[in-house]
Amino acid sequence: MNKLIITCIVLIGGLLGSLGTLLIKIGVDKFHLKDLWKHKVFYIGGFFYALSSVLYLFALSKGDVTFVYPLVSTAYIWTLLFSVHLLGEKMNKWKWIGIIGIILGVILVGIGS
Amino acid sequence: MENSSQHKPIKSNSHRAAILIMVLCTVFTSTGQLLWKTGFNQADLTTSFLTLINLPFLLGFISYGIGAILMLIAFKKGELSVLYPIIATSYVWVTLLSPWLFNEHISLLKWIGITIIVLSVSILGIGGSKKHAQQPSNQNKPQIPTKKSEVHQ
Numbered sequence: 001m002n003k004l005i006i007t008c009i010v011l012i013g014g015l016l017g018s019l020g021t022l023l024i025k026i027g028v029d030k031f032h033l034k035d036l037w038k039h040k041v042f043y044i045g046g047f048f049y050a051l052s053s054v055l056y057l058f059a060l061s062k063g064d065v066t067f068v069y070p071l072v073s074t075a076y077i078w079t080l081l082f083s084v085h086l087l088g089e090k091m092n093k094w095k096w097i098g099i100i101g102i103i104l105g106v107i108l109v110g111i112g113s
Numbered sequence: 114m115e116n117s118s119q120h121k122p123i124k125s126n127s128h129r130a131a132i133l134i135m136v137l138c139t140v141f142t143s144t145g146q147l148l149w150k151t152g153f154n155q156a157d158l159t160t161s162f163l164t165l166i167n168l169p170f171l172l173g174f175i176s177y178g179i180g181a182i183l184m185l186i187a188f189k190k191g192e193l194s195v196l197y198p199i200i201a202t203s204y205v206w207v208t209l210l211s212p213w214l215f216n217e218h219i220s221l222l223k224w225i226g227i228t229i230i231v232l233s234v235s236i237l238g239i240g241g242s243k244k245h246a247q248q249p250s251n252q253n254k255p256q257i258p259t260k261k262s263e264v265h266q
Contacts, residue, residue, distance in 0.1 A: 021197055028188040036185065076198050083194035094240020095195060101233030102198040105226045109204050112222025 006063040010071040013055030018078035020048030022086065029087075069110025073103045131191025132238045134183050135199040141180030143206040147214060148173030195237050201230050 023045030152170025
């Protein structure tokens with residue numbers, strides 16, 4: 001399959017996965033865990049998250065891991081932006097090192113596959 | 114989000130517990146993924162999608178479900194910016210198990226990659242304990258003030 005199409009699928013998957021976890025985090029912060037199932041935000045978040053997994057699996061079945069994993073890392077960047085700008089989380093140097101390290105590690109695992 | 118105005122700082126203990134729970138979550142989600150892959154290999158999709166209904170595939174859902182519940186508990190205790198990247202720990206488990214399960218070779222780059230992931234997750238754990246109390250989070254306990262006002266009535 002065309003590399004451009006796979007790239008688009010993985011990028012959309014990354015954005016949807018980040019949006020999904022953001023919505024789940026908002027739901028978890030706002031409601032008690034045992035009441036979460038009553039609230040829409042949990043289902044919309046879960047649906048986005050599940051949809052992103054389906055898109056990843058589809059991309060992995062059509063494209064090379066070497067190529068797909070580094071693109072999956074864009075989800076970490078989205079999540080970082082959402083956490084800081086929408087949830088008001090603060091960054092410090094340890095968090096930067098940790099997050100950049102994880103992105104680097106994922107890219108290396110992908111390239112090494 | 115109208116009742117999440119009361120910010121409580123995340124304590125370092127809670128932060129570390131959240132990270133550990135998140136790592137445990139990845140053990141279950143990875144097991145789920147490996148079970149799905151096994152079930153997927155057993156299925157014959159050219160015949161029918163129904164061949165996907167096999168034991169490993171269904172057990173995969175249970176394992177993934179336990180992982181999802183652990184993720185919710187971790188999210189309750191910690192920050193999204195720290196917890197989301199920890200999902201990458203699942204690459205470590207899958208990579209370490211793949212030679213045994215699928216006879217796949219672990220290349221040098223993969224070893225370096227998973228070592229960096231493990232180190233980075235540890236750094237996130239250490240980093241969290243250095244900045245406790247400076248952190249506003251959206252965790253809210255709206256019951257406490259309400260109870261006080263009820264006492265006065």
